[in-house]
Amino acid sequence: MKKIVALVLSLIMVASLCACGGSEKAASDGSVKVGFIFLHDENSTYDLNFINGAKEACDALGVEYLTKTNIPEGQECYEAACELVDAGCNIVFADSFGHEDFMIQAAKEYPNVQFCHATGTKAHTEGLANFHNAFASIYEGRYLAGIAAGLKLNQMIEEGTITADQCKMGYVGAFTYAEVISGYSSFFLGARSVCPSATMEVTFTGSWYDETAEKEGANTLINDGCVLISQHADSMGAPTACETAGVPNVSYNGSTASVAPNTFIVSSRINWAPYFKYIIGCVKEGKAIDTDWTGTIATGSVELTDLGGAAAPGTAEAIADAKKAMEAGTLHVFDVSTFTVDGASLTSYMADVDTDPAYEADHEVVTDGYFNESGAGFRSAPYFNVNIDGITLLDTAF
Amino acid sequence: MSNKAKEPLFHIVKRDDTTKKKAYMVRAIAILAALIVCAIVTTLLTGANPIKVYGTIFSGAFGSARRTWVTLQSLAILLIISLALTPAFKMQFWNIGGEGQVLIGGLAAAACMILCGDRLPAGKSVPSWVVVVLMIGASLIAGAVWGLIPAMLKAKWNTNETLSTLMMNYIATQLVAYYTILWEVPKGSGKIGIINQSTEIGWLPEIGNKYLLSIIVAVVVTAGMYLYLNYSKHGYEIAVVGESERTARYVGMKVKKVIVRTMALSGALCGLAGLLLVGGINHTVTTTISGGQGFTAVMVSWLAKFNPITMVFTSLLIVFLERGAGEISTIFGLNQSFSDILTGIILFFIIGCEFFINYKVSFRSKNVKEEKENV
Numbered sequence: 001m002k003k004i005v006a007l008v009l010s011l012i013m014v015a016s017l018c019a020c021g022g023s024e025k026a027a028s029d030g031s032v033k034v035g036f037i038f039l040h041d042e043n044s045t046y047d048l049n050f051i052n053g054a055k056e057a058c059d060a061l062g063v064e065y066l067t068k069t070n071i072p073e074g075q076e077c078y079e080a081a082c083e084l085v086d087a088g089c090n091i092v093f094a095d096s097f098g099h100e101d102f103m104i105q106a107a108k109e110y111p112n113v114q115f116c117h118a119t120g121t122k123a124h125t126e127g128l129a130n131f132h133n134a135f136a137s138i139y140e141g142r143y144l145a146g147i148a149a150g151l152k153l154n155q156m157i158e159e160g161t162i163t164a165d166q167c168k169m170g171y172v173g174a175f176t177y178a179e180v181i182s183g184y185s186s187f188f189l190g191a192r193s194v195c196p197s198a199t200m201e202v203t204f205t206g207s208w209y210d211e212t213a214e215k216e217g218a219n220t221l222i223n224d225g226c227v228l229i230s231q232h233a234d235s236m237g238a239p240t241a242c243e244t245a246g247v248p249n250v251s252y253n254g255s256t257a258s259v260a261p262n263t264f265i266v267s268s269r270i271n272w273a274p275y276f277k278y279i280i281g282c283v284k285e286g287k288a289i290d291t292d293w294t295g296t297i298a299t300g301s302v303e304l305t306d307l308g309g310a311a312a313p314g315t316a317e318a319i320a321d322a323k324k325a326m327e328a329g330t331l332h333v334f335d336v337s338t339f340t341v342d343g344a345s346l347t348s349y350m351a352d353v354d355t356d357p358a359y360e361a362d363h364e365v366v367t368d369g370y371f372n373e374s375g376a377g378f379r380s381a382p383y384f385n386v387n388i389d390g391i392t393l394l395d396t397a398f
Numbered sequence: 399m400s401n402k403a404k405e406p407l408f409h410i411v412k413r414d415d416t417t418k419k420k421a422y423m424v425r426a427i428a429i430l431a432a433l434i435v436c437a438i439v440t441t442l443l444t445g446a447n448p449i450k451v452y453g454t455i456f457s458g459a460f461g462s463a464r465r466t467w468v469t470l471q472s473l474a475i476l477l478i479i480s481l482a483l484t485p486a487f488k489m490q491f492w493n494i495g496g497e498g499q500v501l502i503g504g505l506a507a508a509a510c511m512i513l514c515g516d517r518l519p520a521g522k523s524v525p526s527w528v529v530v531v532l533m534i535g536a537s538l539i540a541g542a543v544w545g546l547i548p549a550m551l552k553a554k555w556n557t558n559e560t561l562s563t564l565m566m567n568y569i570a571t572q573l574v575a576y577y578t579i580l581w582e583v584p585k586g587s588g589k590i591g592i593i594n595q596s597t598e599i600g601w602l603p604e605i606g607n608k609y610l611l612s613i614i615v616a617v618v619v620t621a622g623m624y625l626y627l628n629y630s631k632h633g634y635e636i637a638v639v640g641e642s643e644r645t646a647r648y649v650g651m652k653v654k655k656v657i658v659r660t661m662a663l664s665g666a667l668c669g670l671a672g673l674l675l676v677g678g679i680n681h682t683v684t685t686t687i688s689g690g691q692g693f694t695a696v697m698v699s700w701l702a703k704f705n706p707i708t709m710v711f712t713s714l715l716i717v718f719l720e721r722g723a724g725e726i727s728t729i730f731g732l733n734q735s736f737s738d739i740l741t742g743i744i745l746f747f748i749i750g751c752e753f754f755i756n757y758k759v760s761f762r763s764k765n766v767k768e769e770k771e772n773v
Contacts, residue, residue, distance in 0.1 A: 041733055069727055070734045073589065074680045074687060079468050086462055101592035101682070121584060177586030206575075206588065352584060357517055359585045385586065398579065398588060 032091065032283050034058060034065040034276070035084025037077060039096035041069040044209050045253040046234035050095045050118070052254075053272030060273075061280055065089075073098025081106035085113050091283055093117070093276070096208075097179075107131040114289055116279050118272070119179065121355045121381045123291045134275050135380035136295035139186035139373055140326055141268030141302040142252075143333045146190020147322055148266045148307070148315045149228055149250045153195040155312035162227050164197045170221025171202040172214050172231035172238045175398045180204075182373055182382035183232045186333045187250070188391055193338070194318065200391045201226060206398035211235035220394075222247050239264065248310045255305040264308030266315070274300045292380040297327060334371035339388040346371065351383040408761045421755045428751030432744040439743065446730050455737075458725025459718045467609040469721050471679070474616035475671055476713040479688075479695040481623045481706055482667030485660045486545075487696075488627065488704050489640045491552070495563030497692025498570035499544045499665045501685070503672025505574050506540035507533040508683035511593045511600035511676070512581055529600035533677050541669020542662040544570065549661030553654035567692070574685045592681045602678035612674045619667065624706040636660055668692070701748065719744065 036054050040047045051067065058065040066087055068080045077099045081092045085106070093116045094103050100120040107115040107128050116132045117123070123133035153167045169191060173180040184202055192198045201221055205213035214237025218229050222245050230250040231238040236259050242249035243260035251260075251267035275295055282289045295301020307315055325331035336346045349371060350361035365372050365383065373384045387393065437448030459469045479496050486493035510533040514524040548562035581590050594600060605611045627633040635656045639646045646653050671691075676683050694716060702708035723737025 041727070043733075066728060067731075068724070070724070072684075072686060072689070074682065074684065079464070082464060083462075086464060097587060098589045098591070098684075101595055104595070105592065175586050175588045177588065178584070181586070355584045357581075357583050359583075 032063050032280050033087075033089045034063060034091045034093065034280065035081070035087065035089035036065060036067045037071045037080050037084070037092065037094040037099060038067060038069045039071060039073065039099070040209060040234075044234045045236070045256070046208065047095060049253045049269055050272055053276055054093075056273040057276030057280065061277060063280055071099070073102070075102065077102035078105050081115070082109070085110050090114065091116060091279055093279075095119075104128065104131055114279065114283055116275075116289065118275075119381055121379055124379050125354050129288070132279075132289045132291055132293065133380050134290075134293040134295070135374060135382070136270040136275075136299075136301040137297070137374050138268060138270050138302055139182050139333050139382065139384070140297055141270070141304060142183050142186040143190035143193075143326075144304055144319045144322055145230070145250050145266050145268040146187040146192075147194055147318050148304075148311055149187070149230065149248075150191035150194035150198060151312040151315050151318060152228060152248050152265055152310065153191065153198055156227060157195075166225070166227060167195055167198045168224075168226050169198060169200045169228045169230065170218065170224070170226030171200055172217040172221065172229065172233055173202055173204045174208045174233045175206065176204060176385075176393075176396050178382045178385040180232045181386070182384035183252075184230070185339075185384060185386070185388055185391065187230055188388070189333060189338055190322075192390065193322075198390070201394055202391060203394045204396065204398045205233055207233070209234045211237040214238045215241045218242060219245070224394075251305075255308070257308050261309065263310050265311045266307050267305040269303050269305065270295065271301050271303045292378075294374045294376075294380040297323060332370035334373055334384060336366060336369055336371065339390070341386055341388055343389065346386065349386065351378075351385070353378045353383055405762050408759050410757050410759055413756060413758050416755055424751050424755050425748070428747045428754075429744070432747035435747070436740050436743050439739065444730065444732060444736070446732075451726060451730065454725050454729050455719070455722025455740075458722040461725070465721070467607065469717055471609040471612050472721065473710075473714055473717045474612040475674060475679075476691050476695060476698060476717055477616045477709060478612075478619050478671045478674070479668055479691050480698040480702070480709050480713055481619050482664050482671065483695050484623065484699050484704050484706065484709070485627065485633075485636050486664040487699055489636045489657065489660050491549070491657060491661065492560040493545070493548075493563050493661065493664055494560055494696065495544065495548065495566045495665075495692070496668050496695050497688050497690065498563070498567035499541045499668030500672040500675065500688040500692055501567075501570040501574050502544045503537040503541040503669025504676040504683050504687055505570070505577060505672070506536035506669070507600075507673045507676040508590070508593060509577070510536050511681075512590075515594040515599040516597060523597075524599070526597075526599045526601070530602060530677070533600055533602075533673060537669040537673035537677075538666045539669070541672060542666040545661040545663075545665020545668070546658065549658045553657050571685050574683060574687075578684065590682050590684070593683075595681070600677060601681060602674070608678075611678050615670070615674060619670070620706050620710060627704075627706065632656075632659070697745070715744075715748075716741075 038047045038050060042048045042051055066084060071077050071080045073096055081103060084092050091114045095118050097119045100117050100122055103115050103117050104126055107130050111130055114130050116134060118134050120133040123131050156162045157164055171184045173184060188200045201224060203217045203220060205217050207213060214233045214235050218238040218241035221229060228248045229238055229242050232252055239249050239251055239256040239260040242263045247263060248265050249260055249263050250265050254269050255267050257264040275293060279289050322331060346366060349366045351363055351365045352359050352361050353363040363378055371384055373382055374380055440446055440448045440451050460466045479500060483493050483496050510529055514529045544566055548559050548566060551557040551562050552559045578588060578590055582588055583591050602611055635651050639653055639656050643653055675687050680687060698709060698713045698716060701712040719741045726732050726737050727734050
């Protein structure tokens with residue numbers, strides 16, 4: 001037995017030595033190789049959206065890439081990033097919020113590799129030349145999707161299914177985090193812009209991906225009298241519950257028409273391909289990548305999917321009009337004249353833009369009559385965390 | 399009509415003649431058979447070349463110096479947890495609470511790091527070594543307490559320890575979830591993030607490189623556990639209580655004391671694993687930081703028949719497969735679940751072969767059949 005063990009161990013050592021020599025070749029000839037780190041795999045709508053963007057961008061530019069899926073938000077992320085560097089990647093991208101600190105750790109160790117991170121908040125305070133955050137003004141997409149929801153409510157009122165004072169929507173959120181709050185507030189404002197009597201209830205699951213909890217959350221809202229559901233959580237839980245109950249659903253991250261053919265209205269999503277193309281281009285040309293990059297409708301980063309069968313007539317036109325107004329700068333989603341907080345209008349708001357354990361509010365973000373979400377000079381990740389009137393939070397444990 | 403009793407097609411006979419050599423042969427055949435079945439499944443389901451898949455598994459675990467270190471580090475943690483459970487198992491105390499004991503140890507370490515770290519008001523700071531000493535104490539005690547509670551319940555009221563240790567896991571997970579929300583940065587994110595990333599207060603010191611500390615601790619714990627179980631009075635008492643509680647009582651051992659003492663040790667060692675995970679490796683705490691290793695360790699410990707030295711190999715096998723699994727999904731674009739399928743097949747064969755070591759299947763002999771035909 002001892003002999004066998006000794007033999008196996010020595011074989012392992014020899015093999016690992018051989019492998020060392022083979023795999024560590026860096027792309028030093030100016031070519032770009034991108035490494036992607038994903039929290040889950042293609043079964044999560046959130047990660048699938050990133051995976052599709054990565055494929056699209058890299059295939060279009062003819063760039064080699066590697067992916068690592070199911071990487072938890074722990075030291076595994078740092079190890080995965082280092083392995084991607086070992087494999088010759090000169091850009092490493094991670095898609096989940098909790099990856100950020102571990103990406104920073106890797107970025108400090110490899111100053112010649114660019115580390116890009118979606119949804120993170122620390123790049124602008126960390127002071128590392130090779131660590132970058134990115135997000136998109138998805139609140140604009142949510143607002144447009146909200147218009148589709150509002151028009152659906154109007155259609156239901158016209159058809160006599162509900163009365164104007166029954167226009168209660170439901171929203172399944174993950175955490176009481178700015179990204180979620182910003183998302184449901186903009187969705188609500190979009191809906192209310194066309195259906196003035198709309199109200200909304202929000203419930204939180206305490207997880208970004210929990211199919212059962214999301215389904216249960218949607219069912220709770222439906223039983224509570226919500227006539228339309230939207231969500232910010234990554235599984236098919238809420239769309240499935242809506243399809244079963246026959247309640248129209250506005251989705252996120254991509255079309256869910258496959259599981260909800262009769263109830264799917266529309267989905268907003270961030271298209272990450274433009275960002276991936278941007279960072280690949282920067283590295284190819286030796287240019288610096290923006291510390292905070294915010295994709296917009298104009299960059300093609302904020303998209304709506306094709307309308308589903310449940311969408312009300314006239315939705316496409318209404319969305320197109322609003323989109324034009326946004327691009328022209330005449331429509332701001334968080335225009336302070338369109339909402340109130342505790343009955344008063346919001347004239348000033350200090351947001352926690354620089355992340356710290358004390359949650360210190362450090363930046364005035366209401367400028368020119370609107371809440372400047374993901375604005376230039378602040379950061380790309382959302383910081384809108386105001387509870388506006390008309391939205392009821394059912395639970396705030398998370 | 400035959401007046402003979404009908405003999406079944408096969409029957410199972412207990413072996414009492416299995417030599418050690420024969421047992422190892424059976425195990426080797428089982429592993430070989432498992433690899434062949436895996437190869438067939440791989441080819442059928444994915445069309446990929448099975449040899450290449452095996453090569454990729456290997457390179458995922460040992461393909462570079464870094465990978466080898468990470469594999470050894472993961473091995474160290476799994477081994478420590480397995481060793482921690484072993485004395486309890488040997489005593490026939492089914493400690494299924496490794497997961498919770500690791501988590502609570504990790505939470506205690508994280509609490510020290512957070513409360514004595516960057517959150518202190520400006521100008522006040524605690525030296526890092528003091529924090530580390532606090533963390534070691536807190537983790538071991540927290541783990542021990544998590545082990546002690548079910549042990550006391552068992553000793554006092556003879557409650558079922560399988561259930562109570564299992565339930566303690568959920569309590570630990572929920573406590574970690576609660577404190578994650580309490581300590582989250584930024585607000586609402588549900589993430590603690592790396593604790594004291596700039597000051598590194600409470601980070602366990604790096605010895606040589608960042609992987610070695612856990613490995614050294616694992617070596618020490620393995621040797622210690624081997625000596626403790628085989629050459630100490632305590633180890634002997636554990637073995638006697640495990641074999642027969644009545645015998646133990648008859649020869650004057652205080653069974654309750656042995657149970658409580660052993661579970662405190664078991665829990666404290668799990669707490670140590672939690673300390674290494676939080677203070678030495680991840681520098682953060684999440685509900686999934688233990689990643690089910692508290693349960694995997696049950697299997698590791700059983701596969702090794704509670705022998706600390708054999709446990710090095712059984713945990714290596716598990717870690718090797720897990721590490722290789724990630725690489726398969728990267729190279730072949732296969733889902734992580736595929737490697738779980740392979741791991742499942744291999745474990746099925748390894749556990750299954752123990753049956754053939756202990757029993758033999760004898761088929762109905764041919765002449766019986768012939769006799770029957772003649773009638």
